[in-house]
Amino acid sequence: MQRHTNFLSRLWPLAAAAGLLAGCSQPTRVEQAAAPPVSVQLIAFNDFHGNLEPPRVAISAPVAGTTATVAVPAGGAAYFASAVKQLRARNPNTVVVAAGDLVSASPLVSSLFLDEPTIAVANTVGLDFNSVGNHEFDRGAAELLRLQNGGCERNTPREPCLVDKPFPGARFRYLAANVLRADGGTLLPATGMKEFSTPSGTVRIGFIGMTLRGTPSLVTPTGVAGLTFADEAATANALVPQLKAQGADAIVVLLHEGGTTTVGYNDKSCAGLTGDILPILQKLDPAVDVVVSGHTHRAYICDYGRTDPQRPFLLTSAGQYGTLLTAIDLAIDPRTRRVVAKSADNVIVQGEGFVGAGGQRVDVTPRYPSFPPDPAVDAIVTRYVAAAAPLAQRVVGRLGASFTRTASDAGESTLGDLIADAQLAATRPAARGAAQVAFMNPGGVRADLLAPAGGGPLTYGQLFSAQPFGNTLAVKTLTGAQLKALLEQNQYTAQPTPRVLQPSANFSYRYDARLPEGARVLEMRLDGAPIDPARDYRVAMNSFLAAGGDGYTVFTRGTAPTGGGLDVDALEAFIAGQSGVLTPSPAARITRLQ
Known part of the structure; x- marks a missing residue:
């Protein structure tokens, strides 16, 4: 994407010069046209499920120049945080987002403490927005609101605030556009906005976050009592004009629904795309630029325009458990306020090797970048591992x-x-x-x-x-x-x-x-x-x-x-x-x- 952005930057002055020769531009308009596009980076993930320690998962990745593959050990919150930090360093205009199931169905180190340590890690990583997923409702809406707002109110059989008291809550914003209370309002905000001021102009990215409509069938009914889960596409389509009216230059949907493909984690062909997300995409407003998806735990990068030229969304998913991050690059023309280029790559979060079932060893490979542990996140994980150890190791x-x-x-x-x-x-x-x-x-x-x-x-x-x-x-x-x-x-x-x-x-x-x-x-x-x-x-x-x-x-x-x-x-x-x-x-x- 960086090469693409630089190429556009080189083209812009040439286009402006052509306009001068034609005598069809006023000086102020020439200056606006000469402004290069603004590059914005989204760092996205999904289905983290509280995997603070390395989950002993390997990504099958291609070996450059051959038809072979190599198993790359991936995941672990400390390495994940380091990868986010390195990706963020590429571009000051960066937003970190997630497409649901950040918590619950988690390993003991997080779940024993009601996923409070996962919220602490997400705060430290600098997560900006996370759509709710179905697992966010596993312990009920009241407990989800506690994770957002903080406090030690007991909503489950497990005791909150066992390590951190009081629990401060999430510094990022949960989004729940299609989760409606009895009064018609949303349980949590429907949208979010991120603004970047640059020498080329100010750009704004609007975010819509929601879970799959079928969430009530996937969680304990008492946990979603009094809530209604609305149609995903209809919800997003109603919000697009509102975000545009608020000045959004790009629209990103964080949707906890997904699909599967028949190709590798970073194969851009998106061959064999199927799944419950397809009927949603087919109804989605073409003004949407990116759909960050989840739920299926599969990794893919898809130019949906190949399926439907009228809806050229960029569709992404980063698999599961923090083993991958999706680096999404958008080039936005500050004059037309439109996305003029977009691309994405799934980046393996390689940290440390492990011994799998049956004694097979998966070692760190030099064929792919590896990341050092982030000290701040490592300290959080170490503290909670120590607190859980007497029970976990019994x-x-x-x-x-x-x-x-x-x-x-x-x-x-x-x-x-x-x-x-x-x-x-x-x-x-x-x-x-x-x-x-x-x-x-x-x-x-x-x-x-x-x-x-x-x-x-x-x-x-x-x-x-x-x-x-x-x-x-x-x-x-x-x-x-x-x-x-x-x-x-x-x-x-x-x-x-x-x-x-x-x-x-x-x-x-x-x-x-x-x-x-x-x-x-x-x-x-x-x-x-x-x-x-x-x-x-x-x-x-x-x-x-x-x-x-x-x-x-x-x-x-x-x-x-x-x-x-x-x-x-x-x-x-x-x-x-x-x-x-x-x-x-x-x-x-x-x-x-x-």
Whole structure:
């Protein structure tokens, strides 16, 4: 982009000279036309999810001049901050923005402290605007407002302000254009503006931030009670004229919705772009210049004008967990107040090597830049790691092999099965609900339980990473007919594998996705006996599912729930009760008929 900007700068005087020769410009107009475009840089990211420590993730990156690739270790807040600082040094006209899910579904070091350390890191990095994502609502709207405004009001089972008291809140601004209260106002501001004064003139960048319309189906319904999530494109389109009237020369949408491509993280072809963001883009006002997206955890750079010439947006996403940053360059003509050039690159945040599952080592490579740790952010992370260490490092059992989220052809995983078994064990006693069966949603399982080569200790920190939401357990009474209706709600046609509820070991069923909806579930059995449609059954689940989360509304039809303890505590207790080394059983509770 710098080469492009310099090229435009060289062209501008030539164009002005041509105007003089034609005798068609007044002197003052010549001076305006001679002004070079203003270069503005956006540094963007998404789906950080509180990954303060390096997440042990590698980016597959091309080796220049060859068809080979190299694994580049990426992520870690201290390295992330250093990368932002180096990118910012390229251009004084820089804005740092994010497209949602900055917090929640986080590792223990952040989640244990209600993501307060992630807010502190974002403040130190110099984040300007962050759109809300669906995970910003995991702990409810009141807790989101506390993260924005600060304070120690307790809105969750976890205690706030355990390390920093009082918690100061975010210095950046959350944007929530399509999140409406009952009175029609937005929960948080809809837009933001950034202004830069330069020798060529003053330019203004307008930002619209919002989450996906389907957020209520992805979070606990009680967390978004009283809120309405409006259509994304209609919301943005209504705000574009307002930002233009306020003097915005460029419009940037920070949208927590995304897609996928079939090419690499920085491949500009954007080949195979698909996903739920496409219908939104097809309706978006062409006056929008850039869409910074998220939610799918995929990385891409797309010139959407190749798909729709009437809507030449620049569409970007920086993957997940702070492993990438998107450096977006805009050239703005201060005379016409239009963006005349734009480009972007995804930059790998390379910091330190790591040892992955099975003992494979991923080392720092000189083929890509690496970043030193930023001292200020490193100090924040170190302080919270120390505060969490006694709990995180406590050994709760031993693994002989890994339990993973990898789904079978039927949609079942070994870790999902383990969690369902733990929840049934915790709620089976009469005093805790007298549960007969338990179900776990795969979306609530956030990390694998990886065993080192040859097996080894399992820590509480690993359990917490797998179940970071702080959900409590609940038991409800459902009829056999309702159980069938519940399982019919599963997404059997999802690709490449369906996302279905994980049952406890004493429950099994078959399904045929080729059959019509409502007739797909076959042969449900509990403890070997067929499910009786007219009989009542006591069913355990987490509080998210109990409220109808993930679209499983049948759970809300059950009797008032019997309360229980935290889901992660149930998992710890179950593992502690197993003798010897823990190894996964084959995932065979669900059978998919072809």
